[in-house]
Amino acid sequence: AAGVIQSPRHLIKEKRETATLKCYPIPRHDTVYWYQQGPGQDPQFLISFYEKMQSDKGSIPDRFSAQQFSDYHSELNMSSLELGDSALYFCASSLNLWGTPMETFGSGTRLTVV
Amino acid sequence: DAKTTQPPSMDCAEGRAANLPCNHSTISGNEYVYWYRQIHSQGPQYIIHGLKNNETNEMASLIITEDRKSSTLILPHATLRDTAVYYCIVRVLIQGAQKLVFGQGTRLTINP
Numbered sequence: 001a002a003g004v005i006q007s008p009r010h011l012i013k014e015k016r017e018t019a020t021l022k023c024y025p026i027p028r029h030d031t032v033y034w035y036q037q038g039p040g041q042d043p044q045f046l047i048s049f050y051e052k053m054q055s056d057k058g059s060i061p062d063r064f065s066a067q068q069f070s071d072y073h074s075e076l077n078m079s080s081l082e083l084g085d086s087a088l089y090f091c092a093s094s095l096n097l098w099g100t101p102m103e104t105f106g107s108g109t110r111l112t113v114v
Numbered sequence: 115d116a117k118t119t120q121p122p123s124m125d126c127a128e129g130r131a132a133n134l135p136c137n138h139s140t141i142s143g144n145e146y147v148y149w150y151r152q153i154h155s156q157g158p159q160y161i162i163h164g165l166k167n168n169e170t171n172e173m174a175s176l177i178i179t180e181d182r183k184s185s186t187l188i189l190p191h192a193t194l195r196d197t198a199v200y201y202c203i204v205r206v207l208i209q210g211a212q213k214l215v216f217g218q219g220t221r222l223t224i225n226p
Contacts, residue, residue, distance in 0.1 A: 004157075033213060042201075042216040043158060056213050090157050094212070100146060101212055105157030 002026055004106035006091050012112045013081050021076040021109045025093030031055070032074045033103065034066060037088040049074060050096060081113045118202045123221045132189040134220050136202030139183040145206050147178060149187045150214070151198040158201070158216075161187065192224045 005024040013019050025032050031050045035043040045058035049068035060066075063081075068074040078085060088108045094101035119137040126132040138147065148163040162169055162176045164185070169176045175188040189196055199219040205212065 031212070035214075042219060043152075043214075045213040045215065048213055058213065088155065092157070092214075096212055100163060100207055102160045102163070103150075103158075103214065105159065108155070108157055110155075 004091055004093050004104050006089075006106035006109050008109060009107065010110050010112075012114060014114055015081055015083065017081050017113075019078045019081060019111060021078070021089050021091075021111070023074045023076070023091030023093075023106060025072055025074070025091070026104055029072070029093035029095050029104075031094050031096045031101065032068055032072070033092045033094075034060075034074070034076050035090040035092065035105075037090065037108075038084075039087070043090060046076070078111075083113050086111060086113045118204055118217055120200070120202050120218060120220045122218060123223070125223050125225055126189075126192050128194060128224050128226050129191055132192040132196065132222060132224070134187040134189075134200050134202075134222065135184065136187070137184045138202070138204045141182050141204050142206070145204045147176065147182075147185050148203045148205060148214070149174070149176065150201045150203065150216075151196075152201070152219075153195075153198040158214075161200075192222075194224050194226065196222065197224045198222060 007022045033048040034046040037043045046060040048056045052068045066076045090108045092103040092105040094103040149161040150158040152158045164176045178185045201219040
């Protein structure tokens with residue numbers, strides 16, 4: 001079965017640079033989420049999209065933005081990178097229209113800011 | 115969403131049943147109990163969820179007390195691959211706004 005695809009798997013950037021993370025949800029899933037997991041921490045919700053519209057927002061810095069495109073893939077754009085942005089970034093997708101959602105997570109993008 | 119309390123760590127012998135407790139004493143009538151797990155540095159994985167009744171799937175069983183203030187996730191025959199952090203999450207399901215709020219979780223170690 002198709003899973004959630006994230007790219008790249010690893011990314012190394014310097015401070016003040018920009019990074020773009022991509023997420024391809026499971027086909028026909030209507031909701032995409034982004035989570036950030038710092039070293040030794042639990043995943044923290046950043047932002048979500050339901051049917052390509054932003055549906056919820058967590059503790060996402062103003063330097064970050066995200067969008068979902070017509071083909072349902074999503075991108076997380078991160079500018080003016082800081083050392084503290086080094087983390088695992090997970091994308092998840094689910095079908096929320098019917099019943100109860102069961103999110104499927106991607107393998108994550110490990111971002112290292114140096 | 116209601117707060118949950120889980121033991122920070124547990125050990126279980128391989129082949130035995132692993133019983134992971136979760137307290138959610140402030141749960142509301144319309145809140146579901148979800149369980150996810152995260153194997154080291156992998157994406158979290160959905161395990162099971164329930165509202166009132168006990169649930170079972172190919173991965174685990176979920177036992178919810180009658181007053182819904184606590185629940186137990188049961189892995190019937192734990193294997194080494196079940197070593198992970200297990201998260202109990204209580205959530206209201208609203209269309210289009212259904213984020214997961216991960217708490218501390220229980221670090222389950224399966225020993226050979």
